[in-house]
Amino acid sequence: MKELTLNDGNIIPIIGFGTYLATEQEGIETLQNALKNGYCLIDTAAMYHNEVSVGKAIKSSGINREDIFITTKLWRDNLSYKHTKTAFNTSLEKLGLDYIDLYLIHWPANTKNYNDWKSANANAWRAMEELQSEGKIKSIGVSNFWQEHLDALMQTANVMPAINQIEFHPGYWQPEVTNYCKKLGIEVESWSPLARGRVFENAVLKNLAKKYGKSVSQICLRWVIQHDVVVIPKSTTPERIKENINIFDFVISDGDMAKINELPEMGFSGELPNL
Secondary structure, three states: OOEEEOOOOOEEEOEOEEOOOOOHHHHHHHHHHHHHOOOOEEEOOHHHOOHHHHHHHHHHHOOOHHHOEEEEEEOHHHOOHHHHHHHHHHHHHHHOOOOEEEEEEOOOOOOOOOOOHHHHHHHHHHHHHHHHHOOOEEEEEEEOOOHHHHHHHHOOOOOOOOEEEEEOEOOEOOHHHHHHHHHHOOEEEEEOOOHHHHHHHOHHHHHHHHHHOOOHHHHHHHHHHHOOOEEOOOOOOHHHHHHHHOOOOOOOOHHHHHHHHOOOOOOOOOOOOOO
């Protein structure tokens, strides 16, 4: 499987498994299935309320902890130095782990929920830097940050974010944010890579799937990784889980990549960091 080297020297698989909405027994069984099919990057978050289930699935998988890359996230309500430390330790305990591979600020503070949003992000980041220096987190990063949030953070940060996880899919891939992150050496990670299912209705993508003898899902995921962007599809269907990781035996041409890049907006979640 292809991997990317982060700016801190750590390695991340280019495809992982998203666990949003995966809870309780179904979530455990789904994650166990994903691990059996070769996924070794698992993405969760405190706000998903499934860290306990994710931890149980990892423990029961029989796979060495060092061979699984675990991401979890700090919710926006906890953006202070003290609350970040508390929230992180809660996540660590729920997951039943000794360390987290990647810890992200889930959404940046903004003027609607913090009087001083720059300080809120900066104080949370300072706590994350300390947790990293203590060995409790391997890599630290952000999610849903725009250039304005990154620029403000870098005024006080000692560590450059390793990752910015953003909404990235055909019809909404934020090229300005993506290019800015790459310019800074920050890797980009895609959430909602299948545009909440809207990609399956798109004629261009359906035609490309026929051309390459692949599914629409495989075309979209391959398009993401050919942008050198990490992707974390989620599914509860065994066939789809297996299909989604089988994207390394073909290459989308430059011309077809451009066609996908130029698709009109579709499947946008409506979620923005300033709301």
